[in-house]
Amino acid sequence: MILARVITADRQGDLDIAFSRLGLPTRAREYLGEKLPHLTLLLTGLTRVEGRFLKGLGEACETPGREEAPAYLSGDQQKRPGSALLTGRREQLERAISLTHGQPELCELRGALSGALASVFDPPRVLEVGDRRFPLGERTLLMGIVNVTPDSFSDGGRYLDPEAAIAHGLALVEAGADLLDIGGETTRPGSRPVPAEEELRRVLPVIRGLRARTGVPLSVDTTKVAVASAALGEGAALINDISGFTFEPHLAHVVAEQGASACLMHLQGTPQTMQDAPRYGDVMEEVLGFLRDGVVRAIAAGVPRERLLVDPGIGFGKTLGHNLFLLRNLAQLRVLGVGVLVGTSRKSFLGKLTGNKPAEQRLAGSLGSVALAAVTGGADVVRVHDVQETRDALAVADAVRLSTGGGELF
DSSP, rough: EEEEEEEOOOOOOHHHHHHHTTTHHHHHHHHHHHOOEEEEEEEEHHHHHHHHHHHHHHOOOOOGGGTTOOOEOOOOOOSSSSSEEEEEHHHHHHHHHHHHTTTTHHHHHHHHHHHHHHHHOOOOOOEETTEEEEEEESSSSEEEEEEOOOTTTTTTTTTTTTHHHHHHHHHHHHHHHHHHESSSOOOTTTTOOOOHHHHHHHHHHHHHHHOOOOOOOSEEEOOOHHHHHHHHTTOOEEEEEEEEEOTTTTTHHHHHHOOEEEEOOOOSSSSTTTTOOOOOHHHHHHHHHHHHEEEHHHHHHHHOGEEEEEEOOSSSSHHHHHHHHHHTTGGGGGGGSSSEEEOTTTOOHHHHHTOOOOGGOHHHHHHHHHHHHHTOOOOSSSESOOOOHHHHHHHHHHHHHOOOOOOGGG
C-alpha cells in the first residue's frame, strides 16, 4: 500500500512574517503565498502505473514553469522501487488528485495524496471519548497514568490497593488530567502477560470507584477482549491497546459495539521480545504502515475516526535513535487522519540521555520530551505520570506552538 509522508510543510504564519519584513503589498503577499511550494511528500509503495501517472503530469503541462503540476522526482527504482518525492503547492496537488478520478487503478494513490493534504490543511478537529468532545489543536490534552500493578517500571506496587489507585486517580484529575488510563498488566520490556481474570481483579474496582467520583473519561490499557468488554461495561470509555488490534483482532469489534474509543499503539514483537535488538529499514515508514492498518481495521469494524488515536510506541521495540527520530517527526503521523497520542513519561531512553538516571529522577527529561512533542505539532495527547508539572510545561509549549505574532519584533 502507498504511504504519503509530509516531509516539509511551510507555515503560512511564518511566510506572512517574511513577506511583512520585505515590505510587500497585500496583493504581492497573496500571489507569493499561492505560488511558493508548501508541501514535499515522500511516496513509497507506488506501482509502475502510479509512478508513470505522476511523472506524466509534469510532462503534459504546456504552461511556462509547468505550474499546473507538482514536481516529481523518482530515485533508483532498482534499489528503491516505488519511491518518489512530490513537491508542489496545494492547488497543484489538488489538481493531481482530481485527475485520478475515473481511473480505478489510481484509487489508492488518490487516497494517499488526499490524506496527506488533509493532514496539513484540514487536520482532525475533535476527539470523542464517552460523551466528551475534546477540541484538538487548541491545547495538548493530558492523560494521567494509574498503574494497578505490582511491577510497573516506574511506580509498580504503589497503587495496587484499589483505594490507593482511586485516590491517585482523583489526585491526577485535581492536577488537571483530561483522561485517566488504568492498567492492570505491566508491559515493560521483558514482562510476561497476566491472565485476564487477574487483570480484571485489579482494574474493575478502580474503574467503579473512579466512575462514581469523577466525570473524567476513563481509559483501560489492555490487549484482551475479555478485559475490554468488562471494563467498558463498568463505565470505561477508551481502550488503549499496545498491539494496535493485532494480538486479539476482535477487540476492534468490541470497541465499535460498545460505542467506545480506542488508542492504537505500534510495537515490534511483544513486551517479552520487543527490546531484543529492534531493527528497521525505515522506522517511520514501518510505524506508519502498522498504524494505518490498525486504523483501517478499526474503521472497518465500525469505530468512527473521531474516536481513534494512534501512538508511535516510544520504547516499544525501539532503540534510543528510533525514539528520538520518531519524536522529531511526530507530525508525519497526521497523514492517518486521527489524533496522535505520545507516551514518553519516565521511560528508559530519557534516563540514558540524562546520565542513567532511575525512573523516579526522570521528571525533567519527561517534561522536555512532552514539550517537544507539543511544539512540533505532532502530539494531541500526552500520557504522563506527573500531571501537574506537565500541565505547566505544556502551557508554555502550546503557547509557543500557537503563536502567530512577530510583527512587534521588527
